Amino acid sequence: MENSSLSAQFAIDFGHGNTGDRNQQEAMQMTSEITIRPFVDADAEKTAAMVKDVLLTVNVKDYGELLMLKTAAEHDAAHLRAMAHYANFYVAVNDVNEIVGCGGISNYWDVPQEAIILTVFVERHQQRAGIGHEMMRQLMNDPVFLRSKRIEIPAAISAVPFYKQFGFDYKDGRMEPDDEGNIRLELSRTIKDDHKKG
Secondary structure (H helix, E strand, O other): OOOOOOOOOOOOOOOOOOOOHHHHHHHHHOOOOOOEOOOOOOHHHHHHHHHHHHHHHHHHHOOOHHHHHHHHHHHOHHHHHHHHHHHHHEEOOOOOOOOOEEEEEEEOOOOOEEEEEEEEEHHHHHHHOOOOHHHHHHOOOOHHHHOOEEEEEEEHHHHHHHOOOOOOHHHHHHOOOOOOEEEEEEEOOOOOOOOOOO
16 A cells, blocks of 8 residues: 655654543543544544644644644645545544544555554543544554554654553664654564464
8 A cells, every 4th residue: 555645643642641530530521432433535624623633732742833733734634535545544433423533554655564553643632531542452453453563653752652552662762753753663563373364
């Protein structure tokens, strides 16, 4: 599969650090029943609006407004529709069909048995409520993931602790952001026999 615009794939601030139990309980109360389903073209505008909001209110703290405005413009509805043609792209929706998260996975530059996780975001008022974990479970059970020996994530600075919970670690031991502002994480795995055909 083709990968386009792999630069500046910023993930959500998953709020690790000094988050108190009270704040986590409040976030959990705001979350209704969540369903994760494949992205469809009709989701593009609302998903892009959610991504833009997160970039300009959460990721802006680490990257500054200028870069986040540029990144938000790159992640418009047309970009998300295009991504859905080369990646397995999902949205998380609540019980009133509001989009509260998204995430995708694709082959990594057509390298056999390698994958990249892209554009994982959670609506800012629903963070720390388990949506990010549910999205990662979806992506890690996706056929692209299951047939891959190595999976990479271009992570936002604040999302590194979240991804490390799933076994990802610094690519080549490099802890600093690359020239696109991402911290490259990766996971190596052994492919089970029942997934080799995928």
